[in-house]
Amino acid sequence: MKRRQVVASLAASGLGLALFSFQTHGSVRAPAVKNKLEIPNNLSGSTPPLIRIGMIVYNELTQLDFTGPFEIFARIPEVEVLVVSQTLDLVTSDVGLRLVPTHTFETAGKIDVLFVPGGPGQSAQMDNSVLLDYLRRTASQAKYVTSVCTGSLLLAAAGLLTGYKATCHWLLMDQLAIFDVQVTPQRIVIDRNRITGAGITSGMDFALTVAALLRGGNVAKLIELILEYDPAPPFGTGTPTLAGPELVAKVKQLSGPMLVERRAQSLAAYKRLHSENR
Template sequence: MQIVMLAYPDMTQLDLTGPFEVFSRFPEMKIEIVWKGQDPVRDASGLRIIPSTCLADSPPADILFVPGGPGQLALMEDEEVLAFLRQQASGAAYVTSVCTGSLVLAAAGLLTGYRATCHWQSLPQLYLFGATPVSERVVIDRDRVTGAGVTSGIDFALVLAARIFGDELARAAQLTMEYDPKPPFSGGSPVHAEPSLTQTVVAAAAEFQALREAAARRAAAKLAG
């Protein structure tokens, strides 16, 4: 089973490396990390990831995957990338994302008419593309599988693995990773966080979120037109 995972400048590396770690536990899965070239891609935190192949040489995907991150804004208006995603999605068994990667899929027209999720701060932007935003950690709608913010990537990959290989093998992978989270603080989502903390986080991200929404609106208008 061929997995094609898109990497790009200023992505959030955990969006990609979390699912990569899960998928790598299954020998049936062959993973390619793809970008426009094979020079190291610098993520938003400074980590460099080396693509294994370029877009032009990518094999057809059984599972197409897009991570999120600040670089998603540029990607929503990158016609080369959007065309690549459409072409790959046409033959894929699953079209998937984590965090704001779903907005990139949406900009390619690949989530119109689907239920999907995203990072909680950007979730409403899916409406712009004719998708139905769902505030859940992992959302499956037919062959679309999307994960919410950053850390949900591990959950997303385990849910998808269970769908493909069955619960027992997915549970074994979870155990080998010792994925048994007990976070030091409650409130890792706005549902459980103190309102004052949520307001602080929202205020800190307000300027960038305005840029993200503007980019989403431009992409949505182009898709509609």
């Protein structure tokens, strides 16, 4: 896969239109622009070791689970971002955005930060033994094992969150509990080297948290400012507590059939996990 194809695809989604571009190493680079602003490697002049972030993609993922963290990861100094999938075929999100993998499970090599997004397609991956085996192998050597939204359910299905504190989208926290996870209803949860984000938009907060862990708080603060990340939701209904019982009930009603199907898949994945571990 040629890098220019990857950049072209990302630019089409709006990722290439940022005001500032940062020199990053590896598989995905922001396109060059005039007056490019580069963040120093660690604000002290020395060059830290290259960090490889492997971002898993699959069909029917929620694109913001992926693109939000990607926007931040790609700006961290001395970081290589790999877009990893089972094949190099185009991946289509749940709303039709197409993403181009840069590596397969076989070609990605050693990953320092493993990242798994969520989305409706997560449920179809719960019995994908090729993916789950890859997550286990990669997690065993990774410095951090991470997810956003229902990506944590895939980590759990691989047995990687058993006994850990973790979070996911509020609609599916009961499913995360199936896997003997200490479900923690917070936007970002860190337990040892496991870092999980709650639903969809938490990916920005999550990725800035990871940026601070990798390159320090000053680097993360610079990225936050350059992206002008200062969310001010116009309606203030972004959590069940803020939304109130009537709106929560409406969302649950609309999501009912999907939740029933996904719960059945989570229960089946839990049974498979425990049968494999006997």
